[in-house]
Amino acid sequence: MTAHAHSDHHSHGALQMGHHHVSSSQQFLSVLVALLVLTGITVGASRIDFGSANMLIAMAIACIKASLVIAFFMHVKWDTAINKIVFLSSFLFLALLFLFTLVDLTTRRWDSYVNTIRTPVDHGWVQPAPKPDAHH
Amino acid sequence: MSHDGHHSVVIPAPGPEFVPHTVAHHFDTPVQEFQAAKLGFWLFLATEILLFGGLFAAYFYYHETYAETFRVGGQQLDWQLGAVNTTVLLLSSWTMAMGVRSAQTSQKGKTLLFLGLTVLGALIFLGIKYVEYSAKNQHGLIVFSHLFDGYDQANKQLPWFQDYGGVMKDVPHGHLFFAIYLTMTAIHGLHVVIGAGLIIWVMKGAAKGRFHAGYFLPVDLVGLYWHLVDLIWIFLFPLLYLVP
Amino acid sequence: MTTNIPAIDQHAAPTGGSTNYLNNTSGFWSWASTLDHKRIGLMYLVGTTLAFLAGGLFALLVRVHLWEPDGMLFDNPTYNQVFTLHGAFMVFLFVIPAIPGSLGNMVLPLMLGAKDVALPRLNLLSFYLWLTGAVLATLAIILGGFDTGWTFYAPYSLYTQKAVVTIGLAVFVLGFSSIFTGLNFIVTVHKLRAPGLTWFRMPLFVWALYATSILQVLATPVLGITVLLVAFERLYQVGIFDPRLGGDPVLFEHFFWFYSHPAVYIMVLPAFGIISELVSVHSRKPLFGYKLIAFSSLAIAVISFLVWGHHMFTSGQSTFAMFAFSFLTFFVAIPTAIKEFSWVATIWKGSIALNAPMLYTLAFLIIFAIGGLTGVILGSLSVNIHMHDTYFVVAHFHYVMMGSIALAFFAGLHHWWPKMFGVMYDETIAKIACGIIFVGFNATFLPQFIMGSRGMPRRYATYVPDFQVFHQASTVGAVILGVGIALMVYCFVVSLFQGKKAMVNQWGGVTLDWLTPTPPPLENFHEAPVVTTEVYDYSTLDLSTTRTPIA
Numbered sequence: 001m002t003a004h005a006h007s008d009h010h011s012h013g014a015l016q017m018g019h020h021h022v023s024s025s026q027q028f029l030s031v032l033v034a035l036l037v038l039t040g041i042t043v044g045a046s047r048i049d050f051g052s053a054n055m056l057i058a059m060a061i062a063c064i065k066a067s068l069v070i071a072f073f074m075h076v077k078w079d080t081a082i083n084k085i086v087f088l089s090s091f092l093f094l095a096l097l098f099l100f101t102l103v104d105l106t107t108r109r110w111d112s113y114v115n116t117i118r119t120p121v122d123h124g125w126v127q128p129a130p131k132p133d134a135h136h
Numbered sequence: 137m138s139h140d141g142h143h144s145v146v147i148p149a150p151g152p153e154f155v156p157h158t159v160a161h162h163f164d165t166p167v168q169e170f171q172a173a174k175l176g177f178w179l180f181l182a183t184e185i186l187l188f189g190g191l192f193a194a195y196f197y198y199h200e201t202y203a204e205t206f207r208v209g210g211q212q213l214d215w216q217l218g219a220v221n222t223t224v225l226l227l228s229s230w231t232m233a234m235g236v237r238s239a240q241t242s243q244k245g246k247t248l249l250f251l252g253l254t255v256l257g258a259l260i261f262l263g264i265k266y267v268e269y270s271a272k273n274q275h276g277l278i279v280f281s282h283l284f285d286g287y288d289q290a291n292k293q294l295p296w297f298q299d300y301g302g303v304m305k306d307v308p309h310g311h312l313f314f315a316i317y318l319t320m321t322a323i324h325g326l327h328v329v330i331g332a333g334l335i336i337w338v339m340k341g342a343a344k345g346r347f348h349a350g351y352f353l354p355v356d357l358v359g360l361y362w363h364l365v366d367l368i369w370i371f372l373f374p375l376l377y378l379v380p
Numbered sequence: 381m382t383t384n385i386p387a388i389d390q391h392a393a394p395t396g397g398s399t400n401y402l403n404n405t406s407g408f409w410s411w412a413s414t415l416d417h418k419r420i421g422l423m424y425l426v427g428t429t430l431a432f433l434a435g436g437l438f439a440l441l442v443r444v445h446l447w448e449p450d451g452m453l454f455d456n457p458t459y460n461q462v463f464t465l466h467g468a469f470m471v472f473l474f475v476i477p478a479i480p481g482s483l484g485n486m487v488l489p490l491m492l493g494a495k496d497v498a499l500p501r502l503n504l505l506s507f508y509l510w511l512t513g514a515v516l517a518t519l520a521i522i523l524g525g526f527d528t529g530w531t532f533y534a535p536y537s538l539y540t541q542k543a544v545v546t547i548g549l550a551v552f553v554l555g556f557s558s559i560f561t562g563l564n565f566i567v568t569v570h571k572l573r574a575p576g577l578t579w580f581r582m583p584l585f586v587w588a589l590y591a592t593s594i595l596q597v598l599a600t601p602v603l604g605i606t607v608l609l610v611a612f613e614r615l616y617q618v619g620i621f622d623p624r625l626g627g628d629p630v631l632f633e634h635f636f637w638f639y640s641h642p643a644v645y646i647m648v649l650p651a652f653g654i655i656s657e658l659v660s661v662h663s664r665k666p667l668f669g670y671k672l673i674a675f676s677s678l679a680i681a682v683i684s685f686l687v688w689g690h691h692m693f694t695s696g697q698s699t700f701a702m703f704a705f706s707f708l709t710f711f712v713a714i715p716t717a718i719k720e721f722s723w724v725a726t727i728w729k730g731s732i733a734l735n736a737p738m739l740y741t742l743a744f745l746i747i748f749a750i751g752g753l754t755g756v757i758l759g760s761l762s763v764n765i766h767m768h769d770t771y772f773v774v775a776h777f778h779y780v781m782m783g784s785i786a787l788a789f790f791a792g793l794h795h796w797w798p799k800m801f802g803v804m805y806d807e808t809i810a811k812i813a814c815g816i817i818f819v820g821f822n823a824t825f826l827p828q829f830i831m832g833s834r835g836m837p838r839r840y841a842t843y844v845p846d847f848q849v850f851h852q853a854s855t856v857g858a859v860i861l862g863v864g865i866a867l868m869v870y871c872f873v874v875s876l877f878q879g880k881k882a883m884v885n886q887w888g889g890v891t892l893d894w895l896t897p898t899p900p901p902l903e904n905f906h907e908a909p910v911v912t913t914e915v916y917d918y919s920t921l922d923l924s925t926t927r928t929p930i931a
Contacts, residue, residue, distance in 0.1 A: 023237060035229075039226065042374050058380045059371075066367050066371070079174075080175075082570060086179055087178050090181075094185060094186055096686065097193050097602065097635075100701065101631065102197070103698075103701055103704070104701035105698075106698075108698040161495070162903070171571055172498040172567050172571040175567045175571065176502070187601035188605075190605035190606060193634075194609070194620050197620075198626075287617050296617075308626060309626030311625065312619050315619050319618055
């Protein structure tokens with residue numbers, strides 16, 4: 001599956017940038033084919049009406065494609081733990097931005113309840129204030 | 137700079153067509169230098185994700201608010217050209233990955249070949265983008281000559297959004313889709329231009345034999361940048377051209 | 381913390397050992413092109429101090445104007461510009477970059493036993509980006525000023541005929557300066573710690589800067605895209621923030637506060653770090669709850685991303701979102717209180733030295749308690765609706781930004797000044813200045829709490845006469861504060877020319893920054909340090925070896 005390109009000069013390994021994983025050409029080619037096929041599936045899926053699920057499907061496929069690029073082309077699969085954490089945490093914090101802005105937007109329709117709030121006067125707990133013109 | 141008598145660490149060149157690499161004086165080992173630069177670059181890529189993230193958040197916010205505007209707006213884009221451009225970027229991402237691999241395996245000629253192909257991909261992408269923008273200009277959906285004319289308060293209209301064909305007349309705030317389309321693709325396009333520039337820069341270094349199995353850091357980092365450009369487009373394509 | 385360098389390394393220095401980072405090369409270009417973190421730190425110190433003095437001048441103008449209910453100095457539009465300049469200069473050019481840029485740059489690699497930050501060229505670029513931002517901000521004043529408040533709220537920022545694009549560009553550039561500093565510090569902490577310096581042997585200033593850096597890297601890009609979008613709105617009417625075009629200004633506030641709430645902690649966490657160092661050194665006691673303080677910095681960093689909506693309780697957010705944001709806000713109080721209690725517990729039964737840095741530290745502890753607790757009050761949804769955009773809010777965040785952060789910055793300056801320059805300031809004058817600043821600060825902002833709770837709105841150029849006594853008290857306080865700061869600056873400047881030699885280890889610190897020669901040589905350590913003991917272990921240091929003047 002993978003070739004360790006510098007296995008032939010391990011002797012001065014300490015003077016290199018460290019032991020690096022080198023992916024094989026076949027693996028890169030397989031990833032490319034998978035990405036192109038998934039692009040086709042995205043286009044195909046968008047032709048069919050799944051209702052609101054279309055967005056989920058499109059984003060799910062995009063996420064799979066992104067994962068392939070990140071894991072193989074960007075080599076994250078073989079990268080150090082800290083580099084993985086750094087890059088993936090950016091998506092986590094981005095999710096927070098999406099989450100709270102969209103929660104705000106989509107829950108504003110709940111606020112129609114404001115119109116149906118019963119005041120202490122409605123409850124009969126207090127007497128309504130006299131109207132200003134009642135003094136005349 | 138090595139005032140204190142410490143001699144700098146040097147990574148030897150694997151062959152006559154390559155040059156050795158001298159590790160920066162404040163690092164003790166090549167591994168430390170490599171890992172520091174790489175961690176720094178990943179952090180930078182994280183900032184890029186969050187920067188684009190703001191645009192994506194705006195997209196989702198208005199997709200939720202004006203779903204019909206986005207649906208009709210998306211139909212005005214040429215999805216076939218979008219799909220071709222997606223393919224071009226995916227291919228260029230592959231050539232970039234192969235370019236990095238060639239540097240890692242000390243194959244100077246192949247490194248230059250694959251990096252050159254990646255730049256070619258960037259140019260094709262930008263060319264197709266230009267064709268698309270021209271079409272939008274022609275249909276009055278983004279009139280570039282009036283882009284900076286400001287809001288016409290008297291007529292309550294945007295000079296850059298003429299919509300000659302009236303395709304957006306039945307949906308609210310039709311310009312919003314094209315404004316978001318333009319902003320997202322223009323900032324992405326700027327990254328394509330910067331990425332291509334960076335690749336040409338590492339090609340100069342590669343031609344001089346700077347990058348080999350012992351030292352390929354700049355090729356690796358520019359590669360990561362290029363893949364990020366691809367990564368963003370992977371999301372832009374379905375969201376803009378195939379509006380769900 | 382003992383190391384293989386003895387505390388008297390000063391005398392072990394090679395002959396001609398007086399060569400240090402200040403005098404190893406000279407000339408303008410040797411500074412302008414330096415990659416030495418210490419020199420870059422000094423350039424930040426000069427730059428941010430000038431920005432602070434400019435911002436302070438604008439503040440004094442605001443306070444003098446408000447002496448009379450109808451205003452004394454400006455017409456209303458000019459007043460709007462002056463308070464905007466005060467806010468923008470203080471926030472973007474001083475409070476955010478000051479501590480990481482100057483003291484952080486100076487001390488962080490020393491504390492880690494490193495020769496420099498991991499990416500020295502990027503560090504210099506950060507400084508020049510800061511300088512570019514400062515030039516652009518000044519240019520914006522010349523190009524007509526800006527009157528939006530430092531928050532650039534849409535839609536006003538989209539319509540006003542002022543230099544909003546220029547100041548937006550300044551903020552974008554300053555944002556990247558901040559990002560690159562944070563990025564650099566994270567890499568440095570991960571990759572350049574001395575052998576034996578494990579994560580839980582790192583001084584707490586390093587922990588605090590690390591947590592700050594995470595925020596700088598993850599939050600600032602969103603500010604970048606937000607100010608870009610405001611600029612685009614002005615240039616070609618994107619429409620997403622513009623209600624005339626179907627946009628929603630509340631989205632602007634979401635974007636802005638997604639950055640600017642974490643930014644509050646970008647500002648305050650380094651201050652916490654300084655205080656953590658100082659309470660320990662000047663009480664000669666290991667920190668109480670070291671790990672709790674370290675983790676609370678990270679906890680604050682994460683929680684700060686979940687609470688931004690508490691700035692928007694009157695903006696038209698959904699009630700559910702307001703409820704969620706208010707609820708989450710209270711969680712910030714937990715890690716913050718952990719820190720405050722740990723500091724007090726550290727001082728308790730310590731061998732307290734009441735020197736200038738410690739006096740500033742004690743002032744911080746009092747002021748931050750008030751600033752923090754009023755934050756809890758404002759985090760409550762119902763109270764906030766009442767207090768929103770009043771002077772109560774102004775007083776609250778000045779107790780944090782000025783009273784806590786700036787005072788911690790001053791504390792740190794007094795603490796590391798002898799390390800940085802090898803000279804000692806006049807301690808008597810420094811202590812008097814600290815007293816004047818403390819009195820002046822409280823006199824300025826306590827009255828603002830009172831008038832705020834009685835309904836005085838912020839950012840108004842005029843007010844009803846009932847508030848005059850509070851405004852005048854506040855203005856008198858501001859003048860006292862100004863005098864105190866002027867005295868402090870005078871004290872520092874004089875010390876550079878007439879100060880007596882600093883001690884080898886002025887305060888008897890045991891972190892690595894105190895175990896190099898004073899001032900440090902070009903690459904910080906003559907011999908690479910190896911850490912063998914726990915952090916803040918004062919038993920390892922014989923104080924008698926530290927109290928000799930430097931060679």
